[in-house]
Amino acid sequence: MTTMMDRPAATPGHSAPKKALIERLNIFTAFALGIIGAIVFYYVAKAILPANTDGSYIKSNNDQYVIFSMIGWFIGFMTGIGALIGPFRWLLGKDLNHDENMFYAGKDQGVKRYFRYTTDHKVVGIQYLVLTMIIFFVGGVLAMLIRTNLGHAGGGWLQPQTYNAIVGTHGIIMIVGTIIMITGPFGNFIMPIMIGARDMAFPRLNALSLWLIIAAVPCILSSFFLGGISTGWVAYNPLASQAPAGMDGYIMFICIFALSTMVAGANITTTVIKMRAKGMTWNRTPIFIYGVVASVALALPAFPVFFLSQVMSGMDRAAGSTFYNTMGGGSGWLYENLFWIMGHPEVYVILIPGVAALMEMAPVFTRRPLFSFNLAIMGIAGISGLSILVWAHHMYTTGWAPLLNGPFMLTTELISIPTGLLFLVLIGTLWRGRLWMTMPTASIYALLWNFMIGGITGIYLSDVPVDGALHGSMYVTAHFHYTLMGAGLTGALASLVYWFPKMTGRMFDKTLSWIGFWFVQIGFNIAFISMFFVGLAGQPRRVEAYAAMFSRGNMITTGGAYLIMAGMLVLLYGVISSWTGGVKAPMNPWFAKTLEWSVPNPVPLENFDVLPVVTSDAYGYGKAQS
Amino acid sequence: MSDLEAPKRPSVFERKDIKQTVYFWVVFTAIIGYAAAELQARSMGVSASETMSTTIHMMRVFTWVAAPIAGLVAAMAMTTLISKIHFGDTPPEEADHQIRNATKLSATWLIVSSVLCLFAVVWGTVVLQKDNAALLNPQAMNVNVTGQQWAWNFDYIDNGTVRSQDLYLPVNKPVVFHITSKDVIHGFWIVQMGIKVDANPGYTTETSATPNKIGIYDLRCAELCGLYHAFMQTKVHVVSQADYDAWIKSQGGQA
Numbered sequence: 006m007t008t009m010m011d012r013p014a015a016t017p018g019h020s021a022p023k024k025a026l027i028e029r030l031n032i033f034t035a036f037a038l039g040i041i042g043a044i045v046f047y048y049v050a051k052a053i054l055p056a057n058t059d060g061s062y063i064k065s066n067n068d069q070y071v072i073f074s075m076i077g078w079f080i081g082f083m084t085g086i087g088a089l090i091g092p093f094r095w096l097l098g099k100d101l102n103h104d105e106n107m108f109y110a111g112k113d114q115g116v117k118r119y120f121r122y123t124t125d126h127k128v129v130g131i132q133y134l135v136l137t138m139i140i141f142f143v144g145g146v147l148a149m150l151i152r153t154n155l156g157h158a159g160g161g162w163l164q165p166q167t168y169n170a171i172v173g174t175h176g177i178i179m180i181v182g183t184i185i186m187i188t189g190p191f192g193n194f195i196m197p198i199m200i201g202a203r204d205m206a207f208p209r210l211n212a213l214s215l216w217l218i219i220a221a222v223p224c225i226l227s228s229f230f231l232g233g234i235s236t237g238w239v240a241y242n243p244l245a246s247q248a249p250a251g252m253d254g255y256i257m258f259i260c261i262f263a264l265s266t267m268v269a270g271a272n273i274t275t276t277v278i279k280m281r282a283k284g285m286t287w288n289r290t291p292i293f294i295y296g297v298v299a300s301v302a303l304a305l306p307a308f309p310v311f312f313l314s315q316v317m318s319g320m321d322r323a324a325g326s327t328f329y330n331t332m333g334g335g336s337g338w339l340y341e342n343l344f345w346i347m348g349h350p351e352v353y354v355i356l357i358p359g360v361a362a363l364m365e366m367a368p369v370f371t372r373r374p375l376f377s378f379n380l381a382i383m384g385i386a387g388i389s390g391l392s393i394l395v396w397a398h399h400m401y402t403t404g405w406a407p408l409l410n411g412p413f414m415l416t417t418e419l420i421s422i423p424t425g426l427l428f429l430v431l432i433g434t435l436w437r438g439r440l441w442m443t444m445p446t447a448s449i450y451a452l453l454w455n456f457m458i459g460g461i462t463g464i465y466l467s468d469v470p471v472d473g474a475l476h477g478s479m480y481v482t483a484h485f486h487y488t489l490m491g492a493g494l495t496g497a498l499a500s501l502v503y504w505f506p507k508m509t510g511r512m513f514d515k516t517l518s519w520i521g522f523w524f525v526q527i528g529f530n531i532a533f534i535s536m537f538f539v540g541l542a543g544q545p546r547r548v549e550a551y552a553a554m555f556s557r558g559n560m561i562t563t564g565g566a567y568l569i570m571a572g573m574l575v576l577l578y579g580v581i582s583s584w585t586g587g588v589k590a591p592m593n594p595w596f597a598k599t600l601e602w603s604v605p606n607p608v609p610l611e612n613f614d615v616l617p618v619v620t621s622d623a624y625g626y627g628k629a630q631s
Numbered sequence: 632m633s634d635l636e637a638p639k640r641p642s643v644f645e646r647k648d649i650k651q652t653v654y655f656w657v658v659f660t661a662i663i664g665y666a667a668a669e670l671q672a673r674s675m676g677v678s679a680s681e682t683m684s685t686t687i688h689m690m691r692v693f694t695w696v697a698a699p700i701a702g703l704v705a706a707m708a709m710t711t712l713i714s715k716i717h718f719g720d721t722p723p724e725e726a727d728h729q730i731r732n733a734t735k736l737s738a739t740w741l742i743v744s745s746v747l748c749l750f751a752v753v754w755g756t757v758v759l760q761k762d763n764a765a766l767l768n769p770q771a772m773n774v775n776v777t778g779q780q781w782a783w784n785f786d787y788i789d790n791g792t793v794r795s796q797d798l799y800l801p802v803n804k805p806v807v808f809h810i811t812s813k814d815v816i817h818g819f820w821i822v823q824m825g826i827k828v829d830a831n832p833g834y835t836t837e838t839s840a841t842p843n844k845i846g847i848y849d850l851r852c853a854e855l856c857g858l859y860h861a862f863m864q865t866k867v868h869v870v871s872q873a874d875y876d877a878w879i880k881s882q883g884g885q886a
């Protein structure tokens with residue numbers, strides 16, 4: 006029996022052999038089927054769902070139609086990209102043959118493989134890189150709209166509804182962008198080569214994790230046309246159940262994104278555990294690998310909870326349930342708990358890979374071993390372990406279980422100990438090294454500075470009485486931008502410059518990397534230091550207008566934000582110009598010792614001709630003393 | 632003496648980089664501590680309650696406790712930056728050592744950071760207990776607070792049926808707020824008193840303060856609550872007991 010997916014033999018009479026189905030599917034068929042799916046599901050929902058009955062908790066039928074349409078979009082899109090071909094084959098008791106697997110891996114397809122369901126981890130890495138840049142571009146434009154609106158007191162030119170929608174979308178899209186900014190591009194492209202593997206443990210799951218995010222992004226963007234996400238990125242209930250249909254876009258976005266994160270988490274963790282090169286024992290495994298694994302492994306307990314919290318939110322909106330509705334026996338505090346059980350590990354999901362990437366670069370640019378490898382691992386492990394026990398420090402002032410504030414203050418402040426170890430490792434590596442000043446080297450210093458400020462302000466906030474004054478103010482906004490952007494994004498931008506030669510075969514333009522670095526770092530510190538002060542003086546977060554006393558601080562922040570924008574645009578230009586016309590990169594431009602620099606440019610399809618055998622760790626720099 | 636003997640290594644404190652670092656450490660600790668503590672405390676503005684004064688004091692002390700750590704990292708970073716730096720497209724010479732660990736230093740670091748952490752936790756807990764105990768004060772007056780999109784209502788339940796949109800409080804009298812919401816979650820925040828707790832629909836939450844300074848203060852919503860969240864703010868009038876009684880009477884209540 007043949008299936009429709011089998012490659013038909015060339016039949017005489019046709020001038021060319023007919024293309025098999027898997028060769029026809031790409032991003033365009035995915036979008037086409039997705040749109041068709043959305044339309045079909047919309048009309049089906051309209052036909053079969055009973056009209057809203059008074060007295061139920063359902064606000065309107067709109068939410069049902071929107072959620073159904075998005076499910077239709079999702080199913081259509083994933084079918085159209087070819088994600089279902091593999092599972093479908095299994096149902097028929099077959100699997101893909103060798104040719105098809107090679108096709109999936111993107112063999113001999115040139116640029117086209119980037120627009121397909123391609124399983125090669127290097128293609129997925131590049132796809133993630135471009136996707137991350139697109140997300141940051143959108144999130145950045147929204148940030149500039151926010152800052153422009155806050156340029157002067159008394160409300161700007163945006164309508165309150167529009168402003169709130171922009172704040173919410175900026176928040177959630179940047180969170181997603183920063184979650185994938187390192188483990189996506191570099192975790193996929195670099196990590197398998199770094200551990201001496203030919204691909205990921207589950208290449209098809211790898212493609213799946215990427216295309217799930219691409220399916221999710223239109224859901225969040227569509228919310229702009231459905232009234233927006235007017236709840237901030239946390240989407241607290243019952244405000245979220247009151248919000249327009251844009252909220253359904255948020256819910257679907259999170260559900261699909263959480264699926265992607267779970268899939269990627271399982272895949273990356275398995276790859277690192279099972280596929281390290283011969284001889285790469287745990288104490289010879291590069292620290293970046295630890296960072297990536299800690300990050301995605303943390304996502305494993307966190308994101309199912311996120312998924313669930315949004316399913317329940319969607320049911321409250323569209324199916325008349327009352328999980329979060331006090332009138333029906335639910336509680337908004339339940340939502341807050343579920344949200345932060347995801348939300349606090351999530352900040353370390355973002356932060357740890359950024360720090361670990363800079364730890365990986367520190368020995369390379371100081372030409373000496375990483376200082377205290379074991380403490381680095383202890384730091385990462387300690388942070389990861391504690392981070393699942395601290396969620397309710399986001400809820401000190403909610404009034405939920407005041408008796409638990411003390412215990413949560415304890416677990417939260419304990420995190421400062423492993424965090425301190427990360428500082429010790431970085432500063433210890435810089436100490437008495439031979440400094441080779443590049444943009445990644447400078448980023449280590451920038452990280453120390455920014456993360457110090459982000460960390461210490463975090464200690465103030467972790468103290469319950471102080472949080473009583475600062476919670477919900479701009480101080481908190483500045484604090485977490487210092488950690489996620491000042492530390493996390495700094496690590497990601499350094500990673501971009503550092504691994505660019507391996508990923509694109511060309512050097513990142515040095516001058517542009519420096520210009521971008523200084524604009525971003527100076528702008529960042531101007532913007533967010535002044536934000537601390539308006540927060541201290543009492544400006545709440547997420548407001549579109551403020552008292553005149555906050556004018557000066559906000560004006561300075563807006564000025565800083567424009568500097569950041571200039572820097573990011575320079576870096577974007579740097580990516581484009583270096584990628585298309587940059588200097589050809591040698592195999593190992595940084596004279597580093599990790600395995601990814603031992604493969605030629607461009608990296609061949611299965612990375613290594615002969616799998617490497619590892620006999621030492623990658624940090625043997627420096628002259629041995631006799 | 633054999634001339635094969637290696638030249639005596641200078642003791643740690645004679646080394647130039649260490650001396651530089653110690654010098655920077657002292658300077659940076661002073662600058663960071665003073666700047667961060669003073670600027671932050673000053674921008675927190677006037678304090679209208681002991682809670683707020685304690686909070687400002689805690690910020691100051693935490694800053695001074697953290698300053699030596701931040702100062703040390705900054706000093707070490709600065710020392711590495713003023714040593715020989717190599718620019719260029721190829722790497723400099725390898726460092727002259729392969730040191731991978733410094734056990735004593737690491738242990739010291741770990742112990743110091745643990746002690747500081749413990750200090751913060753213990754002090755925080757002590758203050759927290761005091762704040763919790765204040766909720767049970769039998770001498771305190773009671774005010775019911777109701778948040779709704781986008782206004783606050785205050786019921787002075789000890790004084791009959793008086794309701795207002797601005798909050799009036801007598802000076803030096805402990806007050807316990809019982810807070811709830813009619814619709815979504817709001818954040819009840821009296822800025823200059825350093826107190827904050829959410830107003831949740833269907834539940835009552837509590838917080839307390841003792842205003843200790845006559846004046847007009849800001850009450851702002853601290854939890855995004857929809858369209859006009861930014862404008863959900865009002866004034867807190869802290870007045871003398873006599874003025875308060877007069878105001879209550881003018882509103883039809885009993886003082």
Ligand SMILES: [Cu+2]
Nearest residue numbers: 817852856863
């Ligand atoms: Cu409010």
